[in-house]
Amino acid sequence: MEGLTLQHQHGKAKVRVARLWRLSSGEHRLVEWNVSISITSHVLPAFTDGDNSKIVATDSIKNTVYALAKQCKQELSLEDFGVIVGQHFVRTYPKIVTGSKIILFEKPWERVSVDGAKHNHGFMLGSGKHTVEVIVGSDGHAKVTSGIADLALLKTTQSGFENFVRDKYTVLKDTNERMLASSLTASWSYSRKPANYHKQWEAVKTALTDTFFGPPRTGVYSPSVQNTLFLMAKAVLNRFPEVESVYLNMPNIHFLPVNLPTVGVTFDNDVFLPTDEPHGSIEARLSRKDAMPKSKL
Numbered sequence: 620m621e622g623l624t625l626q627h628q629h630g631k632a633k634v635r636v637a638r639l640w641r642l643s644s645g646e647h648r649l650v651e652w653n654v655s656i657s658i659t660s661h662v663l664p665a666f667t668d669g670d671n672s673k674i675v676a677t678d679s680i681k682n683t684v685y686a687l688a689k690q691c692k693q694e695l696s697l698e699d700f701g702v703i704v705g706q707h708f709v710r711t712y713p714k715i716v717t718g719s720k721i722i723l724f725e726k727p728w729e730r731v732s733v734d735g736a737k738h739n740h741g742f743m744l745g746s747g748k749h750t751v752e753v754i755v756g757s758d759g760h761a762k763v764t765s766g767i768a769d770l771a772l773l774k775t776t777q778s779g780f781e782n783f784v785r786d787k788y789t790v791l792k793d794t795n796e797r798m799l800a801s802s803l804t805a806s807w808s809y810s811r812k813p814a815n816y817h818k819q820w821e822a823v824k825t826a827l828t829d830t831f832f833g834p835p836r837t838g839v840y841s842p843s844v845q846n847t848l849f850l851m852a853k854a855v856l857n858r859f860p861e862v863e864s865v866y867l868n869m870p871n872i873h874f875l876p877v878n879l880p881t882v883g884v885t886f887d888n889d890v891f892l893p894t895d896e897p898h899g900s901i902e903a904r905l906s907r908k909d910a911m912p913k914s915k916l
């Protein structure tokens with residue numbers, strides 16, 4: 620290895636597990652998780668010399684997810700499960716494993732209501748997955764980042780886009796009346812552990828969506844996706860002191876005006892062509908200044 624360095628990790632990607640808890644009341648609690656595990660460990664000889672004697676097999680890593688899920692006798696958050704999995708490998712093999720990174724998704728199964736009453740064991744799939752990244756160091760400390768992926772949002776008015784750069788390729792007209800649609804992906808990191816990860820996730824999601832939509836009767840005017848994104852991220856930092864940084868990705872999903880005068884369709888903010896691609900791509904990270912690493916200041 621003279622003159623060479625090798626960075627390496629191994630694990631199992633996309634382990635799918637559903638965990639059901641049957642409460643004595645008759646109510647069932649269900650989660651469906653997708654767990655990717657990556658460990659850093661002293662296995663250089665496996666790469667350089669074919670010596671597997673220090674490899675924790677990826678098959679065993681996959682089985683560990685099911686074993687740990689079985690051991691969780693009570694419902695727990697995706698974050699808490701990620702920390703349990705991440706710490707397991709570091710604690711079980713302190714001489715071999717130096718760290719772990721666990722990436723998790725939860726499918727948005729939502730309890731249904733029938734005749735206005737919550738169903739004991741019926742679920743329907745909603746939109747927007749809960750996401751988590753857990754990084755565990757050799758000391759067992761876990762750094763948790765929570766998030767949401769692909770939360771579909773749309774409002775039919777209170778959005779515009781004006782006074783942007785005009786050049787010889789510009790055809791877009793100023794407008795103060797348009798549809799605003801996005802598929803929100805967000806993540807936020809904690810400087811300290813919240814009292815309850817799941818409740819915190821719900822509260823951050825509410826802060827994001829309330830700011831996107833505004834009050835129920837009037838809404839709130841959005842002069843651009845950029846401004847709305849900034850206000851959404853700021854609402855999270857204002858409401859939650861334990862959150863140190865928020866990243867938002869908000870594609871601008873276009874609903875194009877349909878103008879077909881020869882068949883009697885002139886656009887009056889009523890008939891649109893919904894599109895997926897291309898879409899505007901707008902993302903930003905908002906952090907507290909004191910949370911920025913020194914090198915980035």
Ligand SMILES: O=c1[nH]c(=O)c2[nH]c(=O)[nH]c2[nH]1
Pocket residue numbers: 779780791842843844845871899
């Ligand atoms: O909210 C918007 N931001 C943009 O940067 C942009 N660019 C564009 O063509 N439409 C929009 N809308």
